[in-house]
Amino acid sequence: MLHMPDTIKPKTRSSVLSAIFAGLFSALFLVLAFAPFSYWGFAFLIPFPLFILARSNKLSPSRAAFWGALGTLPGWIWTHLWVSDISVAGVIPLVIQLGFFSFLFIWIARHLGSRLGRHALVLPIVWVGIEFFRGSLLWTGYPWYLIAQPLIDSPLGILAMPASIGGVYLVSFLCALYSIILLLAISSKTGQERLKFGVIAGVIFSAWIGVGYFLIPSDPTNPQFIRVGVIQPDVPQDNRMDWTVRQRIRDWLTLRDLTIAAATDPKNPEQLDLIIWPEGFVSGWTLDPASLSTERDAHLAWSLKARNEDDAPELTGLPSKVSATMVVDELLILQQALDIPMVVGSVAYDNLQIVDTNEGIVYQRDAMYNSAFVLLDGEPQPVWYDKLHLTPFGEVMPYISTWDWLEQSLLSLGAQGMEFALSEGKEARLLTIPVDRNGQVEQVMLATPICFEATVSSICRKLVFQGGQRQAGVMINMTNDGWFGSWDAGRKSHILNARWRSIELNTPMIRCANTGISCVIDHKGQIQTQDLTSVDPDNPNEGYLIADVMLGQGKTLFASIGDLFGWVCFLLMAFWTSRPIFRRPKVVQPADR
Numbered sequence: 001m002l003h004m005p006d007t008i009k010p011k012t013r014s015s016v017l018s019a020i021f022a023g024l025f026s027a028l029f030l031v032l033a034f035a036p037f038s039y040w041g042f043a044f045l046i047p048f049p050l051f052i053l054a055r056s057n058k059l060s061p062s063r064a065a066f067w068g069a070l071g072t073l074p075g076w077i078w079t080h081l082w083v084s085d086i087s088v089a090g091v092i093p094l095v096i097q098l099g100f101f102s103f104l105f106i107w108i109a110r111h112l113g114s115r116l117g118r119h120a121l122v123l124p125i126v127w128v129g130i131e132f133f134r135g136s137l138l139w140t141g142y143p144w145y146l147i148a149q150p151l152i153d154s155p156l157g158i159l160a161m162p163a164s165i166g167g168v169y170l171v172s173f174l175c176a177l178y179s180i181i182l183l184l185a186i187s188s189k190t191g192q193e194r195l196k197f198g199v200i201a202g203v204i205f206s207a208w209i210g211v212g213y214f215l216i217p218s219d220p221t222n223p224q225f226i227r228v229g230v231i232q233p234d235v236p237q238d239n240r241m242d243w244t245v246r247q248r249i250r251d252w253l254t255l256r257d258l259t260i261a262a263a264t265d266p267k268n269p270e271q272l273d274l275i276i277w278p279e280g281f282v283s284g285w286t287l288d289p290a291s292l293s294t295e296r297d298a299h300l301a302w303s304l305k306a307r308n309e310d311d312a313p314e315l316t317g318l319p320s321k322v323s324a325t326m327v328v329d330e331l332l333i334l335q336q337a338l339d340i341p342m343v344v345g346s347v348a349y350d351n352l353q354i355v356d357t358n359e360g361i362v363y364q365r366d367a368m369y370n371s372a373f374v375l376l377d378g379e380p381q382p383v384w385y386d387k388l389h390l391t392p393f394g395e396v397m398p399y400i401s402t403w404d405w406l407e408q409s410l411l412s413l414g415a416q417g418m419e420f421a422l423s424e425g426k427e428a429r430l431l432t433i434p435v436d437r438n439g440q441v442e443q444v445m446l447a448t449p450i451c452f453e454a455t456v457s458s459i460c461r462k463l464v465f466q467g468g469q470r471q472a473g474v475m476i477n478m479t480n481d482g483w484f485g486s487w488d489a490g491r492k493s494h495i496l497n498a499r500w501r502s503i504e505l506n507t508p509m510i511r512c513a514n515t516g517i518s519c520v521i522d523h524k525g526q527i528q529t530q531d532l533t534s535v536d537p538d539n540p541n542e543g544y545l546i547a548d549v550m551l552g553q554g555k556t557l558f559a560s561i562g563d564l565f566g567w568v569c570f571l572l573m574a575f576w577t578s579r580p581i582f583r584r585p586k587v588v589q590p591a592d593r
Helices: 010-033 040-045 046-056 063-080 081-084 088-116 124-141 149-153 155-160 161-187 192-215 236-243 246-265 289-298 326-337 403-412 451-454 457-464 488-505 557-561 566-582
Strands: 225-232 272-275 301-303 320-324 344-352 351-357 360-364 365-375 431-438 442-448 474-480 509-514 519-521 527-529 543-550
Touching: 010 046, 010 063, 010 236, 040 063, 040 161, 046 063, 046 088, 046 161, 046 543, 063 081, 063 088, 081 088, 088 124, 124 161, 149 155, 155 161, 155 192, 155 488, 161 192, 161 488, 161 566, 192 365, 225 246, 236 351, 236 509, 246 272, 246 326, 246 543, 289 344, 289 351, 289 557, 320 326, 326 365, 344 451, 344 474, 351 527, 360 543, 365 543, 442 457, 442 509, 451 474, 451 488, 457 474, 457 488, 457 557, 474 488, 488 519, 488 557, 519 543, 527 543
Parallel strands: 225 272, 272 344, 442 474, 474 509
Antiparallel strands: 225 543, 301 320, 344 365, 351 360, 431 442, 509 519, 519 527
């Protein structure tokens, strides 16, 4: 129980408790709105208690913000429990940072309320300004658990459809606006005011539904499809942290068998146009043509001696050593034999040099990338995609990674075994596959946001619409969701977030995820299929799915303007907040005598 010092007056003590409970109720509504509960209607209530606190004068802005933010922490802890399996020490600063944004909202809203009259539009604008600051600016952005996101599960996704105009932040604004109007209706002192705000709330909600229904995209009159096979392995992340040679061979054999099963599925005799593997699951050491040639010329061989008793003990009858390019060579032979293009994830290098040192073989390079490749005609194609936006604190420490010594010090404290060695890609490349259309071969362009990139609207927009025009007809999100461990709520939140990109860009997305959840999301943001065909009765999380995916056509307003609405809210909030700092003090002229 929270102990209040005896020196705190009873009224102040009551106000502190009210602030804490405001934060707790906001946290509770957040938990209920998102997975695993997914009661989307609670999204409207997430800001409600903090709005009440922001409009109260019982505590100073700083104290109200501190105690209210403290109350939100249990919600952030619950939604990020999975991080503790990777870094127990990392959970603490993450949760504190997320609580800080609640602090910032309350503090700014209290200050603006006294100057701007607590107008109904002020609080929603500040709310979205804070969401945009957290989701797109600070630490390169963390756009998870925005209040709009559960609304995509409303009937027909109707409440999410305005995202095709102004993105997810516009829908967050509508959600916050509806919440504050309801608050004004409930808190009004007269029946006439309650009726007025009740009518306004009804008009807003009705207009929202009407516009949302109008914005639901219709299917194109001349749709085009591709038939895909999505391969889903089930490799725990602790294996991937230190991927031994034996584990690489074992995982290659698993993906090989799943790929053959998908390509020859008797229930789906029609030829596949594409087979997709998850992020980084080519079990070799590289796949870009120049680096692969360097590796072959080095004639490397790796020992298959088990490191310990848990090092893939099921593998028997293996030679003592294996060629470093064996997996890649066999994969290319497999692709050529199946005669189906494949999109796979591996590593690419700039200027790879293989050096024999006193500590063993070292892969020296100028840069290393998390990449997506097309395999065609038994060869990796000369154009591949290097991930543009590295996952903050998963692949890079924003700002901190500038200093290697600081990065290593922090990793040794909270995430031993992890290494942040990746570089950002230099350009938004698209991948291309040939598709047979009744004897006519057409080239289909693919956007391949990798892992966390599917949650970043600016990256997906940059990939799908280049030069202001649609280039790609589908997004392929290759991801390794083994990071979530047994926390399926994290996997579902990842999908929930990614679905918004399909509405914003009127473009379907194919998700191929290690450990799941693989699925196809249509251009309306709705999950079309996630029925996994398992080949191992003891492991239903490993298998493949086959689906016909309709390619996206046309262009949304969001594709043209991007996150302009989020920027407007953020800049308004920043202007209102900083205005007193830069305002010139009034000069009082002395009175004439």
